[in-house]
Amino acid sequence: MNAREAAREDSLDRLFSALSDRNRRAILAQLMQGPATVSEVAEPLQIALPSALKHLAVLETGGFIRSSKEGRVRTLELREDAFRALEHWVAERQRYWHSGFDRLEAQFLSAKKPKNSP
Template identity: 55%
Template sequence: MRPEQFDRLFHALADPYRRSMVERLSRGPATVSELAEPIAIALPSALKHLRVLEDGGIVLSEKAGRVRTYRMRPDALRTVARWISQREAAMNKAFDRLVQAMTDTPEEDE
């Protein structure tokens, strides 16, 4: 993933309203009204948030008549999970090196 795409993904997840929408969409597709109602925002505001989620590669939308329905991209959060896993692996290696250094270093008598 290119850095600017990665930045858009994290930006999209940075807002509590958008995270609430992602939470709802993780359970299945929903209309704009269904996503706006529980967080008590106007439909134009909801659409702006959904555009950010779409630009971030998290959701897809389709329009049937006058109704726009959103759903999660199947691989939407895989990139985030992979990035976190890589950071965890790096931290674990650093801690392993620290433990090894402490084991290799003899204790000094006071």
């Protein structure tokens, strides 16, 4: 594995790790509605602020969110490209499975053809 592939795999590890927790998925769902402050994100989860900050750090490291600070208020928002790497990864697997099903279908249909047909 070359350095570029290793970096891509590390990035995917961070993405999937970020999505592995229900609180982080809830934060992403909330941020899909628009930017929110850390307090606004933590409140519906009913978790302590330090716990929310840990989840937010994982999401930021995973590339899902960005934060900005104005005074004492930290505002969070989804990154526009947040799910692009995941979409690409899933699309690669879909192509693989679809091509496998296409081959299986072709083999099955060719086995079902009568011997005398063209």
